[in-house]
Amino acid sequence: MPELLLFAWDHSTQSSPSPSQAQLAALPKRFDLITWQADGWKWGADELSHPWFRLLAWPDADPNELNVLMSPLLPDVDVNMQPTTYRQYRGFHVDMTRINVPARGMTWFSDTMRAMPQLLLPKGSMPTLTVATVTVARAPLALPGVIPV
Amino acid sequence: MGLIVKTIGSGGGRDYSTLAGWAASLPANLVTDGNSYEGDCYADSEFVGTGGGSILTLSGHTTDATHTITLTTGPGQSFRDNANVQTNALRYNAANGVAITSDATAAAGTIYAADINVFFSNLQIKNTGNYGAGISADAGVVHTIDDCIISGGRYGALYNSRYGVTIRNSLLYIPLSGTAQIVHGNNGLPNIYFCTVVAASDVATAPTNAFFANYNTANVVQNCAIFGCAALQSGTGATFTTCLTDLSAGLPSGVTGSITYANQFQNTTIASGDWREKAGANLQGAGTADSTNGATDIAGTARPQGGNWDIGCWQSTVAADTTLTIDVRATVEFSLALSGDAKSPVEALAADRRDVQNPLEMGLVTVNDGACPLGFEGGVASGLAGNVEWLSLGFADRNIVSEWLSQPSIDGSFVGEWLKSSLLDTPAPSEFATSLIGVPPLTIEFQGQIQLDADRVLPIEWSALPAIMRVSLERLLASPSKRRILSTPGRLRLLKRQ
Numbered sequence: 001m002p003e004l005l006l007f008a009w010d011h012s013t014q015s016s017p018s019p020s021q022a023q024l025a026a027l028p029k030r031f032d033l034i035t036w037q038a039d040g041w042k043w044g045a046d047e048l049s050h051p052w053f054r055l056l057a058w059p060d061a062d063p064n065e066l067n068v069l070m071s072p073l074l075p076d077v078d079v080n081m082q083p084t085t086y087r088q089y090r091g092f093h094v095d096m097t098r099i100n101v102p103a104r105g106m107t108w109f110s111d112t113m114r115a116m117p118q119l120l121l122p123k124g125s126m127p128t129l130t131v132a133t134v135t136v137a138r139a140p141l142a143l144p145g146v147i148p149v
Numbered sequence: 150m151g152l153i154v155k156t157i158g159s160g161g162g163r164d165y166s167t168l169a170g171w172a173a174s175l176p177a178n179l180v181t182d183g184n185s186y187e188g189d190c191y192a193d194s195e196f197v198g199t200g201g202g203s204i205l206t207l208s209g210h211t212t213d214a215t216h217t218i219t220l221t222t223g224p225g226q227s228f229r230d231n232a233n234v235q236t237n238a239l240r241y242n243a244a245n246g247v248a249i250t251s252d253a254t255a256a257a258g259t260i261y262a263a264d265i266n267v268f269f270s271n272l273q274i275k276n277t278g279n280y281g282a283g284i285s286a287d288a289g290v291v292h293t294i295d296d297c298i299i300s301g302g303r304y305g306a307l308y309n310s311r312y313g314v315t316i317r318n319s320l321l322y323i324p325l326s327g328t329a330q331i332v333h334g335n336n337g338l339p340n341i342y343f344c345t346v347v348a349a350s351d352v353a354t355a356p357t358n359a360f361f362a363n364y365n366t367a368n369v370v371q372n373c374a375i376f377g378c379a380a381l382q383s384g385t386g387a388t389f390t391t392c393l394t395d396l397s398a399g400l401p402s403g404v405t406g407s408i409t410y411a412n413q414f415q416n417t418t419i420a421s422g423d424w425r426e427k428a429g430a431n432l433q434g435a436g437t438a439d440s441t442n443g444a445t446d447i448a449g450t451a452r453p454q455g456g457n458w459d460i461g462c463w464q465s466t467v468a469a470d471t472t473l474t475i476d477v478r479a480t481v482e483f484s485l486a487l488s489g490d491a492k493s494p495v496e497a498l499a500a501d502r503r504d505v506q507n508p509l510e511m512g513l514v515t516v517n518d519g520a521c522p523l524g525f526e527g528g529v530a531s532g533l534a535g536n537v538e539w540l541s542l543g544f545a546d547r548n549i550v551s552e553w554l555s556q557p558s559i560d561g562s563f564v565g566e567w568l569k570s571s572l573l574d575t576p577a578p579s580e581f582a583t584s585l586i587g588v589p590p591l592t593i594e595f596q597g598q599i600q601l602d603a604d605r606v607l608p609i610e611w612s613a614l615p616a617i618m619r620v621s622l623e624r625l626l627a628s629p630s631k632r633r634i635l636s637t638p639g640r641l642r643l644l645k646r647q
Binding site: 005007011015016017019022023024025026027028034035037041042043044045046047050052053063066067070071072087089 | 155156157158159160161162163164165166167169170171173174176177178181199200201202203206208209210211257261263287
């Protein structure tokens with residue numbers, strides 16, 4: 001039963017001063033998977049309470065699919081192996097709008113008070129809901145002055 | 150400006166259970182936030198990352214010299230804090246303290262650090278991925294690594310590092326075959342001080358280079374031990390100072406080659422690697438003094454020891470700098486030598502030689518009888534037993550009027566005073582002899598025998614010294630400065646001076 005630590009903070013709109021494009025690429029973004037652990041993991045106090053995080057217990061989550069969510073988006077390179085896009089913290093993120101248990105995934109995610117510190121997706125109740133179905137690729141961010149290949 | 154310290158570990162009561170969680174909680178801009186941030190890792194369990202990615206990513210944060218990011222260990226949690234740090238094999242071992250590993254692959258590091266003003270210390274870091282690295286970085290990175298053990302992957306211990314990085318007193322090693330390098334720099338190399346940079350001696354194919362640098366940006370490699378590689382470096386930006394290697398060709402100034410690898414470290418194999426310095430290693434005392442970068446070694450041992458600056462991350466503590474402090478609670482712990490001039494009735498004293506059971510009695514006799522108007526030579530003994538023999542030997546030396554053993558527990562009319570004054574070194578021997586004998590001394594010469602007291606520290610060169618041992622005082626004292634002392638065994642307490 002994997003437990004997912006998701007990032008709920010949006011540095012682009014909620015951090016002040018607003019980070020640069022390069023920083024935003026490098027920092028975690030909203031809906032990014034920060035890490036995941038096996039069922040029963042003893043999370044730290046801040047992971048359970050910090051308003052920037054959400055904990056989602058997902059019994060049916062496939063670890064291999066979760067690892068996809070953990071991978072960075074590596075920069076594209078030109079023929080001279082020079083980067084044309086930013087390296088990003090994650091190449092994929094979770095589409096919370098597709099997680100309805102029922103219809104409360106996004107509501108829970110948006111609660112900055114974390115009234116429900118951890119959301120449990122009932123095991124087997126949604127056999128069609130897999131990590132892959134809620135995984136969305138991040139768009140590349142072109143470096144300034146560079147036309148993406 | 151404050152310092153926000155968070156605990157990281159899988160045990161109860163920690164702020165974060167994961168390195169990634171702690172890193173994600175850092176504000177984007179530490180400068181406007183006004184704080185520095187420190188993550189203190191706890192060895193509740195090994196930090197393990199799977200899935201091919203870095204277990205920790207530090208990137209995108211605005212920092213400056215006073216708003217920094219530090220990842221280190223909590224109190225008592227590092228391999229450096231281990232009670233057996235001096236005897237534990239020096240390699241990655243999660244049982245010894247905080248340890249971080251991942252299977253990060255494809256040039257990714259177990260730790261990916263692209264921020265500047267980042268400090269790593271006291272950590273063990275290992276990569277097990279396919280073509281991964283211990284710590285990988287990115288262009289423009291500036292960070293400092295102190296007192297770490299980094300077991301690298303096929304991209305090395307450090308990958309994509311550069312001249313803005315400093316690494317000190319660390320072990321960088323490669324336990325697998327076919328690596329390209331141990332340290333890779335994308336723009337010059339890091340500045341590397343007092344590091345042991347090695348590949349296991351039994352890897353099928355040694356690393357192509359110890360160091361690989363794109364661009365020849367200047368950097369410093371100083372007091373480093375570099376062993377087990379096929380070549381020293383690719384790139385020419387590095388300035389080497391007092392480095393040793395087993396390589397024999399293509400060495401720049403500052404690197405001494407053809408040093409036997411097996412003679413330097415306790416063990417150099419993949420399975421049992423132990424890169425603590427071996428006794429008698431060429432590394433010992435071969436380094437350049439540098440208190441800025443090498444005040445302590447990877448095990449916390451202060452440098453220098455007895456004037457020795459060892460090359461590499463390990464500083465030997467069994468060299469000439471080993472110090473002994475005589476435990477004042479030992480039975481007898483002093484020696485005082487006074488000798489007479491030509492007028493001394495040495496011959497008479499020798500003729501008056503007699504065997505007594507108590508050396509105190511002998512002393513009283515010689516003084517009261519006036520046979521020896523001068524002083525005595527103190528000695529060291531563990532007690533009265535056997536002292537008569539020693540006294541007899543003393544008489545045989547014509548330059549020594551008498552030799553007198555005593556024991557602090559004997560509090561004779563003047564013995565206690567004499568012992569006290571001897572131990573405290575006051576009054577001066579001649580003055581004391583005057584008061585003791587009651588007549589002006591003819592000539593009293595302090596011969597230079599060591600007067601041992603609780604604070605006296607003696608250098609000694611022995612290869613292995615346990616904390617408490619039985620030794621021959623004669624060997625002990627005669628070795629370093631030819632001090633003559635009797636051979637009575639004594640119980641010494643060996644104390645390591647920090």
